[in-house]
Amino acid sequence: xxAPSKVRRVTLLVTLALIAGGxxxxxxxxxxxxxxxxxxxxxxxxxxxxxxxxxxxxxSPTATEILFAIGAGPQVVAVDEASSYPVEAxxxxxxxxxxxxxxxxxxxxxxVVYSSDPGELRDALNTLGTPALLQPAAxxxxxxxxxxxxxxxxxxxxxxxxxxxxxxxxxxxxxxESAAEPESSYYHELDEGYYTATSKTFIGEVYGLLGLKNIAxxxxxxxxxxxxxxxxxxxxxxxxLADARCCGQSAATVAARPGWDQIDAVEKGAVFPLDDDxxxxxxxxxxDFLQAIAESLEPGRP
Amino acid sequence: MLVLSIVCLLAAVAAGAAVxxxxxSPGRILSDVAAxxxxxxxxxxxxxxxxxxxxxxxxxxxxxxxxxxxxxxxSGAAYxxxxxxxxxxxxxxxxxSGAAxxATLVIALGPGTGGMVPPAAFAGALLGVGLAYLLGRSAxxxxxxxxxxxxxxxxxxxxxxxxxxVQQRDQDTFRGVYRWVLGGLATSGWRDVRLILPYVVxxxxxxxxxxxxxxxxxxxxxxxxxxGVPARRVRLWVIxxxxxxTAAAVAAGGLIGFVGIIVPHSVRLVAGSSYRxxxxxxxVFGAAFLVLADLLARTVLSPAELPLGVVTAFFxxxxxxxxxxxxxxSR
Numbered sequence: 001x002x003a004p005s006k007v008r009r010v011t012l013l014v015t016l017a018l019i020a021g022g023x024x025x026x027x028x029x030x031x032x033x034x035x036x037x038x039x040x041x042x043x044x045x046x047x048x049x050x051x052x053x054x055x056x057x058x059x060s061p062t063a064t065e066i067l068f069a070i071g072a073g074p075q076v077v078a079v080d081e082a083s084s085y086p087v088e089a090x091x092x093x094x095x096x097x098x099x100x101x102x103x104x105x106x107x108x109x110x111x112v113v114y115s116s117d118p119g120e121l122r123d124a125l126n127t128l129g130t131p132a133l134l135q136p137a138a139x140x141x142x143x144x145x146x147x148x149x150x151x152x153x154x155x156x157x158x159x160x161x162x163x164x165x166x167x168x169x170x171x172x173x174x175x176x177e178s179a180a181e182p183e184s185s186y187y188h189e190l191d192e193g194y195y196t197a198t199s200k201t202f203i204g205e206v207y208g209l210l211g212l213k214n215i216a217x218x219x220x221x222x223x224x225x226x227x228x229x230x231x232x233x234x235x236x237x238x239x240x241l242a243d244a245r246c247c248g249q250s251a252a253t254v255a256a257r258p259g260w261d262q263i264d265a266v267e268k269g270a271v272f273p274l275d276d277d278x279x280x281x282x283x284x285x286x287x288d289f290l291q292a293i294a295e296s297l298e299p300g301r302p
Numbered sequence: 303m304l305v306l307s308i309v310c311l312l313a314a315v316a317a318g319a320a321v322x323x324x325x326x327s328p329g330r331i332l333s334d335v336a337a338x339x340x341x342x343x344x345x346x347x348x349x350x351x352x353x354x355x356x357x358x359x360x361x362x363x364x365x366x367x368x369x370x371x372x373x374x375x376x377s378g379a380a381y382x383x384x385x386x387x388x389x390x391x392x393x394x395x396x397x398x399s400g401a402a403x404x405a406t407l408v409i410a411l412g413p414g415t416g417g418m419v420p421p422a423a424f425a426g427a428l429l430g431v432g433l434a435y436l437l438g439r440s441a442x443x444x445x446x447x448x449x450x451x452x453x454x455x456x457x458x459x460x461x462x463x464x465x466x467x468v469q470q471r472d473q474d475t476f477r478g479v480y481r482w483v484l485g486g487l488a489t490s491g492w493r494d495v496r497l498i499l500p501y502v503v504x505x506x507x508x509x510x511x512x513x514x515x516x517x518x519x520x521x522x523x524x525x526x527x528x529x530g531v532p533a534r535r536v537r538l539w540v541i542x543x544x545x546x547x548t549a550a551a552v553a554a555g556g557l558i559g560f561v562g563i564i565v566p567h568s569v570r571l572v573a574g575s576s577y578r579x580x581x582x583x584x585x586v587f588g589a590a591f592l593v594l595a596d597l598l599a600r601t602v603l604s605p606a607e608l609p610l611g612v613v614t615a616f617f618x619x620x621x622x623x624x625x626x627x628x629x630x631x632s633r
Binding site: 095192195227262 | 322323324350351352354355358359360362470476477478481486488489491492493600603604605606607609
């Protein structure tokens with residue numbers, strides 16, 4: 001390779017760099033003094049948001065809660081049918097499970113947040129040039145904090161998102177400090193088929209903050225279906241029902257199940273219906289979930 | 303042969319009673335039974351909790367498995383007989399898709415639905431088969447059996463589409479429906495046994511009464527007619543009884559596949575193809591098979607559950623393959 005070609009190549013590179021620099025948009029500045037474009041490292045797929053999004057579509061109930069909690073609510077134009085909180089969220093018929101790309105595109109979104117991709121949602125959005133941020137179900141509290149930070153960055157509300165995370169951490173610390181650590185065992189019911197969450201899940205981690213022991217850990221990790229025999233024998237001190245609203249479960253229905261009258265929690269009335277939504281989302285209201293569990297441990301309660 | 307099959311079933315039931323996620327030794331079980339028998343009253347009773355586990359959770363589940371297994375296998379044998387189609391099974395004719403639609407509707411439409419799923423599935427199964435039968439009859443012409451099967455396929459597709467439509471509209475139903483489709487007896491109790499027992503008895507009796515006529519019908523409708531067997535009426539009765547049995551089984555256990563195909567064919571490989579033996583043996587072996595399958599469902603991942611439909615497919619299919627090989631060779 002001769003010297004002239006090397007010179008030519010360097011020139012070419014410099015020229016390209018100059019063109020590229022000249023072409024890229026000047027960093028824009030939002031009200032809160034944050035600059036775009038930003039790139040969010042979401043898993044293996046970095047998502048580039050060219051300018052502050054003003055037409056966000058959220059297909060994830062958790063993301064909806066976070067967006068409103070960090071003050072990005074005015075930037076949200078549509079949320080999916082399952083996003084039931086907060087009430088002012090612009091609920092639509094959009095489905096987070098089986099998204100219809102045309103219906104989605106009709107909102108002309110400049111950012112789409114979703115928690116699962118059953119098909120080729122991401123590819124379709126890429127084709128349309130719309131940044132798509134995947135925020136899958138959190139496995140740890142840390143995941144939830146990271147997703148809040150990601151949404152803060154993506155919406156130009158970094159300061160608000162850090163404040164939210166800090167306040168969540170503080171409130172969680174306050175609840176866990178004041179709560180008695182009873183070493184009680186518990187069973188957290190996801191549905192009537194005895195599906196439950198082990199300690200190695202987001203839900204289980206929240207209970208673990210209060211020093212509670214999960215009877216499901218004998219059955220493995222993640223989400224498992226327990227055998228009815230085992231639940232009766234494990235004899236949990238506390239039973240939490242995350243299928244109260246969806247599926248009408250209550251202390252009375254639980255007591256009527258065959259053999260369940262032998263469980264201490266049932267006998268002592270330590271069966272607590274939870275708000276299904278709070279107990280299944282990994283957003284700001286996780287603190288309320290923790291609070292609900294902690295209240296069930298208070299003296300005076302069974 | 304029949305005696306042997308009943309011994310098998312009793313052994314399966316005993317195993318089902320003795321083994322579970324919670325260990326209760328056979329000795330303690332016998333002792334508890336002895337203590338509970340009037341006049342005898344010599345054993346030591348189990349602790350209240352163990353007794354609840356054994357008598358309120360495990361035993362109804364074992365009995366339910368015998369009823370469901372018996373019904374699925376006998377209905378399978380009966381459908382294969384009336385349609386002269388070896389691949390016919392209880393889920394043909396829209397029974398399963400109708401049941402699934404019924405269950406999905408109840409799961410989707412309201413809270414507090416747990417107890418409503420079985421009756422809804424039952425109604426759905428009857429609706430599915432009823433539609434298939436009416437469609438098949440109004441289509442007329444052709445051979446009755448074939449028309450009916452084709453009508454069943456059409457009805458089944460339509461009902462499945464409806465079910466998917468409801469499911470897509472109401473995302474909360476996903477897990478409930480999914481769990482139900484995989485099939486299982488995880489949350490069953492005596493209530494379920496009482497619920498389906500009458501249907502199982504009626505269905506079994508009707509099927510057993512028709513076992514000889516099914517043999518005659520295997521030669522063809524017109525030949526059966528010339529032998530004095532009213533093929534159309536027999537078909538109607540057998541289909542009605544098998545559907546009633548299937549609906550009851552599906553209502554109690556969800557969709558549990560393979561039993562209705564594998565058990566009757568296994569029986570044929572061993573005992574020949576006369577329905578005089580195939581029907582009663584399918585009843586008994588179907589029961590034994592499902593008791594053992596449920597035993598595995600309860601214990602393989604203990605204390606977690608494995609869906610029963612997964613077990614029947616996982617163990618049933620290879621078992622059938624082995625039997626098929628040895629059966630073919632011995633001929």
